[in-house]
Amino acid sequence: MTPAEIHEMFVRFSELNPAPKTELEYRTPYELLVAVILSAQATDVGVNKATRRLFPVANTPAAMLALGEERLKRYIATIGLFNAKAANVIAMSRLLLERHGGEVPRDRESLEALPGVGRKTANVVLNTAFGESTIAVDTHISRVANRTGLAPGKNVREVEDRLLEAVPAAFRQDAHHWLILHGRYVCKARKPDCPGCIVRDLCRFPDKTV
Known part of the structure; x- marks a missing residue:
């Protein structure tokens, strides 16, 4: 063109x-980060159904760690690859507390150092949560x-x-x-x-x- x-x-x-706007439901950068991690090879509709139950119980890194991996799995069991995603969300939450005071970092290098966060996920968070002019490319965008x-x-x-x-x-x-x-x-x-x-x-x- x-x-x-x-x-x-x-x-x-x-x-x-x-x-x-994104079709993922979230209120904070942390909720968005969790939702995007869960959305890999899953639909936004399916993720939203799970997070509507999960986020009232655990929507901060500390609350997620308190919930624990096994109980987290029960909330996200309807999402594909939920075992690996639960492990990543717990590990990611722990690193946020250890390295970033529980806050989602606003730079690509720090985001991509988190478990379960690749370039696409980092781009979504930088764009949607922090207003950066990044473009996250998934299968839909690549096709278009x-x-x-x-x-x-x-x-x-x-x-x-x-x-x-x-x-x-x-x-x-x-x-x-x-x-x-x-x-x-x-x-x-x-x-x-x-x-x-x-x-x-x-x-x-x-x-x-x-």
């Missing part, structure tokens, strides 16, 4: 949804970036780097949310809703549905 087309793409996204011709890349890091170059600065803060929602509800994996897509005339995808 040309720079002019990319600019028009994000103008349309912003007009359709001026204040996009490649299909449309917005920022083609062979892997998520390549797509992320190209998105940071391609997306105009004015739209970078919200780009992650617009693209993930577009991929989740319009530019779907199996059958994209091309007739209902607001950027179909800009998109380079050759096999548009009719």
Whole structure:
């Protein structure tokens, strides 16, 4: 896509949804961090169902440690990979208390040093909790970036780097949310809703549905 087309793409996204937000439910940076860790290979809907029960009981690192790994598993047992995720959440909470006074750090290096936190999770927290202009690339965003011709890349890091170059600065803060929602509800994996897509005339995808 040309720079002019990319600019028009994000103008349309912003007009359709001026204040996009994550679909994960959270009230604090710690709740967001836990929710994002739990969301790996799981749906936001499934995570929200679990955290609605979990967060009233444990929504701080100290409370999570007091809950313990085995009891935490009972709250998140409906989520895929819950055993590993429970271990990571407990270990992450312990490190937050030991290294950061129980607060979620605002820098990438410290975030990525936490158990269960990779680049994508760090990007989500930096963007959504702290207002950084990062773009977390998941399967939805990678698909949209490649299909449309917005920022083609062979892997998520390549797509992320190209998105940071391609997306105009004015739209970078919200780009992650617009693209993930577009991929989740319009530019779907199996059958994209091309007739209902607001950027179909800009998109380079050759096999548009009719």
